[in-house]
Amino acid sequence: MLDKIKxxxxxxxxxxxxxxxxxxxxxxxxxxxxxxxxSQVDEDALIYATVKISGEEVYRVELSEDTPHETMTFxxxxxxxxxxxxxxxRIRNKEDNSPDQIGVRKGWISQPGETAVVLPHExxxxxxxxxxxxxxxxxxxxxxxxx
Numbered sequence: 001m002l003d004k005i006k007x008x009x010x011x012x013x014x015x016x017x018x019x020x021x022x023x024x025x026x027x028x029x030x031x032x033x034x035x036x037x038x039s040q041v042d043e044d045a046l047i048y049a050t051v052k053i054s055g056e057e058v059y060r061v062e063l064s065e066d067t068p069h070e071t072m073t074f075x076x077x078x079x080x081x082x083x084x085x086x087x088x089x090r091i092r093n094k095e096d097n098s099p100d101q102i103g104v105r106k107g108w109i110s111q112p113g114e115t116a117v118v119l120p121h122e123x124x125x126x127x128x129x130x131x132x133x134x135x136x137x138x139x140x141x142x143x144x145x146x147x
Contacts, residue, residue: 037113045129047112049091051084054122063089063110063127076121084125091125093118 051059053076061067063086070086071094082103085094090110093103096118103118103125112129 034113038111041112041129042131044132045112046132047089047110047127047129049086049109050126050128052124052126059084061086061091063091065089074123076123080121082118082121082123091127092116093123093125096121096123 047063049061049063050057051074053074058074059072061070065088067086067088069088072084072086074082074084076082079097081095081097082093083095085092087108090108092108093106093116096103098104098118098120100120103116103123106116109116109125109127112127114127116125117123
């Protein structure tokens with residue numbers, strides 16, 4: 001084992017190590033950007049969840065401590081269903097009949113910027129923040145969602 005490591009290290013050039021370190025540091029950039037976005041959300045901001053099917057908003061709810069527990073079922077197409085559950089400050093895709101169950105495995109989401117996606121059903125659950133006057137804090141007009 002040690003011989004293999006020595007062999008591979010002997011084949012490495014100095015610039016290879018620099019590239020590896022740069023890629024390692026760059027891999028943390030999305031976490032920094034997400035942290036900056038969350039820091040821009042005020043304490044008095046309203047957090048909303050929207051459920052979209054084929055790009056059309058079919059359900060919208062404010063996520064707060066006063067939001068009641070609710071379960072609803074959506075039928076995006078024939079032989080397709082999604083059960084969405086809202087519980088106070090969080091929302092999730094509780095159950096669906098998609099093959100990979102990626103939306104179900106995502107679990108609860110509650111922070112602005114988080115999404116849960118079920119591609120076979122073209123269903124997207126998004127969390128976003130709005131200021132008390134109704135203006136969205138992070139407007140993502142540049143995001144292209146393939147449908």
